[in-house]
Amino acid sequence: MSDEVATVALPxxxxxxxxxxxxxxxxxxxxxxxMKEKRPQWRAEQRAKEKEKRRKRKAEGEQLPIxxxxxxxxxxxxxxxxxxxxxxxxxxxxxxxxxxxxxxxRCYSENRKAEKPVQFYLTSLGGKCEEKMxxxxxxxxxxxxxxxxxxxxxxxxKDNVVFLAAESPNILNELDPTKAYIIGGLVDHxxxxxxxxxxxxxxxxxxxxxxxxxxxxxxGRKVLTVNHVFEILLWFVQTGSWKEAFQKVIxxxxxxxxxxxxxxxxxxxxxxxxxxxxxxxxx
Ligand SMILES: C[S@@+](CC[C@H](N)C(=O)[O-])C[C@H]1O[C@@H](n2cnc3c(N)ncnc32)[C@H](O)[C@@H]1O
Numbered sequence: 001m002s003d004e005v006a007t008v009a010l011p012x013x014x015x016x017x018x019x020x021x022x023x024x025x026x027x028x029x030x031x032x033x034x035m036k037e038k039r040p041q042w043r044a045e046q047r048a049k050e051k052e053k054r055r056k057r058k059a060e061g062e063q064l065p066i067x068x069x070x071x072x073x074x075x076x077x078x079x080x081x082x083x084x085x086x087x088x089x090x091x092x093x094x095x096x097x098x099x100x101x102x103x104x105x106r107c108y109s110e111n112r113k114a115e116k117p118v119q120f121y122l123t124s125l126g127g128k129c130e131e132k133m134x135x136x137x138x139x140x141x142x143x144x145x146x147x148x149x150x151x152x153x154x155x156x157x158k159d160n161v162v163f164l165a166a167e168s169p170n171i172l173n174e175l176d177p178t179k180a181y182i183i184g185g186l187v188d189h190x191x192x193x194x195x196x197x198x199x200x201x202x203x204x205x206x207x208x209x210x211x212x213x214x215x216x217x218x219x220g221r222k223v224l225t226v227n228h229v230f231e232i233l234l235w236f237v238q239t240g241s242w243k244e245a246f247q248k249v250i251x252x253x254x255x256x257x258x259x260x261x262x263x264x265x266x267x268x269x270x271x272x273x274x275x276x277x278x279x280x281x282x283x
Contacts (some may be wrong), residue, residue: 011096016215032133033045039138040205069112070146078237080117080178084226087124088186091195096187103187103227106232110227114234121154129185153203156180163207166223167199172208175236179206183229188236190223215246224250225283 014150058064070076084104089097098210107231111117125133126149133140140147152161163182164172175181182195210232212222224232228249235245 013014036135039244043138045184063229067113070117071112071124072119072146074117075174076116079177080175080237081119081121081156081177081232082137082183082230082233083121083123083155083180084183084185084230085123085152086126086129086185087151088188088195089126091189091192092128094132095126096189098136098188100185100226101119101129101132101137103225104185105137105140105255106227107230110231110234112144114238116237118234118237119146120146121152121155122185123150123152123182140212151207152180152182158203158205158233161205163200163205164208164210164229165200165207166221167194167197167202168209170206170208171211173211173213175233180232182228185226186227187283190221203240203243211242215243216250223283 028195054064084107086100086104093098106179107120107211111120122145125147125268148155156172160179162172162176165184172181186192186196190193197207208228209222210224212224230244232242235248236242239245
């Protein structure tokens with residue numbers, strides 16, 4: 001099909017007016033708009049199908065695991081605070097922002113399933129991250145998460161935060177309920193090495209790395225994905241054991257089988273992994 005420029009009106013009420021775009025661009029835009037319109041119905045159908053499948057399996061006598069969803073206000077909840085700082089949209093391509101949001105969604109769903117959910121925050125929500133959240137993550141505004149446009153410093157205070165950074169010389173051994181632990185919401189395939197660490201030093205805030213080396217063998221850099229870091233902290237809160245937390249979260253394929261069971265090899269090349277499962281994630 002030819003890709004000549006045509007003058008067309010944007011097909012949404014929210015963006016009225018006339019802009020110049022090619023037929024190809026227009027077609028793509030229309031497709032996205034159609035998908036957006038259909039998404040709620042598609043979701044409802046998927047949910048109904050899942051419900052029906054569970055009903056059938058139950059009727060056949062299968063014992064289905066009951067996943068109780070918990071809230072941060074439950075009696076069993078932990079007072080540990082973990083925030084994902086979303087203030088890096090300028091450093092990410094759209095596809096990486098999308099991946100980051102998927103990782104945040106995964107953190108949210110893991111926190112809801114945990115016996116002791118942590119106090120979970122998304123800070124500095126704005127700009128492109130907010131646009132993409134509005135576009136792609138339906139219903140996030142009613143999530144059981146503290147979502148704010150404030151920075152983590154404004155939210156918690158400079159002296160009450162510990163920024164997590166793989167490059168920090170400090171090792172995190174315990175979680176202090178008086179501190180908030182900040183994870184950099186950055187999916188950058190290591191293009192911005194040490195970015196968050198340098199920022200933490202510049203701001204004069206506390207920083208620490210996860211105690212990976214004590215439990216896993218590292219053959220490369222120790223940079224994990226946002227959701228892996230969140231899930232390791234979450235599991236540590238559940239069990240009080242870093243060993244268990246690392247074993248549960250770090251992908252099986254990364255385990256160095258010549259080493260003892262808790263030792264894992266993480267290399268730069270192995271960091272390419274989706275937020276759907278712990279074995280497919282992107283840093
Ligand atoms: C994919 S990494 C981002 C890497 C990025 N180049 C940077 O400078 O932060 C996402 C975030 O996970 C956290 N993180 C990753 N690996 C970590 C580790 N080994 N210890 C502590 N935090 C880690 C950091 O907060 C980091 O900002």
